[in-house]
Amino acid sequence: MDENIVRLKEKQKMKHLGTSKTSHSSLITSQKLNPHLKSFLLGFVLRSFIVLALSFVVLILCRDPKIKSYIDTQVYHTNLPFASVKVWLQNTFGGVLPFQTEEIDKPVFQENLVYESKNIYHDGVSLKVGKNYLVPALESGVVVYMGEKEDYGYTVIVQQTNGIDTWYGNIEPSDLKLYDYIEKGSFIGSSFTEEIYLVFEREGKALNYQDYLQ
Secondary structure (H helix, E strand, C coil): CHHHHHHHHHHHHHHHHHHHHHHHHHHHHHHHHHHHHHHHHHHHHHHHHHHHHHHHHHHHHCCCHHHHHHHHHHHHHCCCCHHHHHHHHHHHHCCCCCCCCCCCCCCCCCCCCCCCEEEEECCEEEEECCCCCEEECCCCEEEEEEEEECCCEEEEEEEECCCCEEEEECEEECCCCCCCEECCCCEEEEECCCEEEEEEEECCEECCHHHCCC
């Protein structure tokens, strides 16, 4: 009987020691995590403070009419060079983001623009082509507009890497999407009729089409 009591006490003692060790281990782990948690919270607060400070500075600067006018001009009225930025990022980082792996398909359609005759048309030129003519891109660039334009029908505008915006009017678009990057000679779309309209612009000003057509 006495031996049983002794064994029971020893088991209880061992159990108590095991519980103490577990509690002690948990305490050590929580103490190790605390510095990481503090560091995370400190970083979060610091970043939030920087964002708020920058927002506050911008709000103050926007009160100045000159600065407000400058921002308005640069953001809303300046033709941003998407195509040039795209090329620079591609050459520098290999993509839009340093870690981006961009899949570049080999062009299936690679043609030069062919037309029968040309005539002045509004700010650009009207080209006589065959019906359902497959229209190629004159230069590489970024698609910055797709939609209806008065007197031009459905129009695709490509901001070329040379800084010129080229309008392709009266066409049925291919599977292009806004801000797609296209290579020279790529398929833009097919002509609705036997005419397509081209306009060449730089900074919103129409250019002489004869300088850009062969």
